[in-house]
Amino acid sequence: MSETGLATQNNGTVENVNCFDILRVSTLFESSLLEEDDVQMDAYLAAYEEIMKFFQLMGSVFSFVSSDVRSKIDILYALRAKDTEELEHFNSFRTMLEYEKEAQLLNQKGYVSGSRTLLRLHRGLDFVYEFLNRIQAIPDDQKTVDVCKGAYDDTLGKHHSFLIRKGARLAMYAMPTRGDLLKRVCPDVEVAKENLPTMLEHMRTNYDRTEQLYTLHDLHSLP
Numbered sequence: 559m560s561e562t563g564l565a566t567q568n569n570g571t572v573e574n575v576n577c578f579d580i581l582r583v584s585t586l587f588e589s590s591l592l593e594e595d596d597v598q599m600d601a602y603l604a605a606y607e608e609i610m611k612f613f614q615l616m617g618s619v620f621s622f623v624s625s626d627v628r629s630k631i632d633i634l635y636a637l638r639a640k641d642t643e644e645l646e647h648f649n650s651f652r653t654m655l656e657y658e659k660e661a662q663l664l665n666q667k668g669y670v671s672g673s674r675t676l677l678r679l680h681r682g683l684d685f686v687y688e689f690l691n692r693i694q695a696i697p698d699d700q701k702t703v704d705v706c707k708g709a710y711d712d713t714l715g716k717h718h719s720f721l722i723r724k725g726a727r728l729a730m731y732a733m734p735t736r737g738d739l740l741k742r743v744c745p746d747v748e749v750a751k752e753n754l755p756t757m758l759e760h761m762r763t764n765y766d767r768t769e770q771l772y773t774l775h776d777l778h779s780l781p
Contacts, residue, residue, distance in 0.1 A: 578612040578743040580750045584757035587764050595767050596652040599638060602764065606631055606679060609686055615743040619733060622726040623714065627682050633675045648672060651768055655775050664780065674780045680768045685714035687761050694754065698737030706730045 583605050590601035606627070613624035637648045647657035658664055658673045688709035693702055707730055715723050734742065744750035772778050 576611070576615070577745040578615060579608055580744065580757050581753045583608045584753055584760050587757070587760035591760075591763060591767070592650055594652070595770060596650045597764055597767050597771075598650050599634065599648060599654070602651075603631055603634055603638075605761075605764075606683075609683075612686075612743050616739075619729050622718075622722055622729060623682055623685070627679065630675045630678050633670055634672055634679075636670075637672045651676065651771050655771055655777060659775055659777070664777075671780070673777055676768070677772065677777070677780050680765070680772070681714055681717055683761065683765050683768075685709055687758060687765060688713050690754065691758050693736050693739070694758075696736050698740075699735055701733060701735055702739055703730050703733040706733050 586601050586605035586608070590598045590605065592598050610624065610627060610631070613620040613627065634648075637654075638645070640648070644657075646653070648654050654672045654676070658671055663669050664671055664673060689702075689706055692705045692709055696702070696705060707727060710726060710730070715726070718726070733739070737747075740747045740750055
């Protein structure tokens with residue numbers, strides 16, 4: 559990668575790796591959708607890597623979620639990298655939840671649960687979806703602070719302590735207008751606006767499938 563943040567791909571095209579690529583997120587979330595209402599782990603994590611770029615480009619405003627998301631992604635990567643017979647159990651969300659529950663690993667001392675880890679990312683995705691979905695409805699010159707607060711309070715904030723909620727809401731006062739936000743995180747604002755609805759559709763499908771799996775296995779209350 560060059561100092562400008564541009565990387566040349568195998569096909570010779572140039573990708574700005576420091577920008578939030580909405581089309582790439584959309585493609586990855588779509589490709590993660592498996593049969594039988596399941597979700598493929600690797601594509602989901604790759605999509606979340608793009609979401610991490612969004613958090614990073616927003617700076618300290620989203621620090622209340624970005625560091626936690628990074629650690630959770632890395633935990634799931636580690637489970638996917640296991641060179642054991644267990645590896646196949648972490649190919650998808652359904653296989654992971656079923657395996658950890660049936661093997662009674664969820665409460666095993668010293669075991670880092672993929673199901674518990676994914677639940678935290680799942681809650682974070684709910685916040686990202688709500689925030690990006692709601693900014694579609696405001697003009698470019700409107701501040702995004704109120705939209706962000708509302709999305710946070712309705713989703714991720716429900717799972718945070720009082721101190722984290724207070725810090726997060728204070729950080730949100732630095733939120734820019736919608737127009738400035740899109741310019742900051744997207745390489746092409748018009749392309750981003752065009753692809754945002756489709757990305758949100760695929761993101762929502764991932765969220766709903768994951769929600770249904772946790773409901774099916776009664777795992778929403780994992781500590």
